Amino acid sequence: MDEYPYSMNDNTFTIDNTFTIDTTLDDLNVIPNSPATPWKYNEEEIVKELLEYIRGTYTQHYSAGDDKIQTLDLIEACGDGEAFCRSNILKYASRYDKKGTARRDIMKILHYAVLLMNFNDKNAVRETYNQ
Secondary structure (H helix, E strand, C coil), X not given: CCCCCEEEECCEEEECCCEEEECCHHHCCCXXXXXXXXXXXXXXXXXXXXXXXXXXXXXXXXXXXHHCCEHHHHHHHCXXXXXXXXXXXXXXXXXXXXCCCHHHHHHHHHHHHHHHHHHHHHHCCCCCCCC
């Protein structure tokens, strides 16, 4: 098995080469072939917005052009990926709604939380959740 049990290409997310999710923002269906989830708190739209925000970060100033190396890759290579993400979560949570916009701070917190999960999955035994 590869180092990661998942891969993401274009608009598809594949887990263990057996389960694929179409992540097209207009048609996000996280659980294929299942009845619609009765979203009470607008979670589906928020997750779509988060995915759009994260995609946009790949064209911003922290990526190093054609070689696709980002500053976070260098930080991870030093062994500080998890600590960097935790620290940024704390930074944006502590300045929430004081600089910029509250919504932008929340998006950054969530993005760093996703990145933290990525580094945690690399470095620890992955937890499973009862459904």
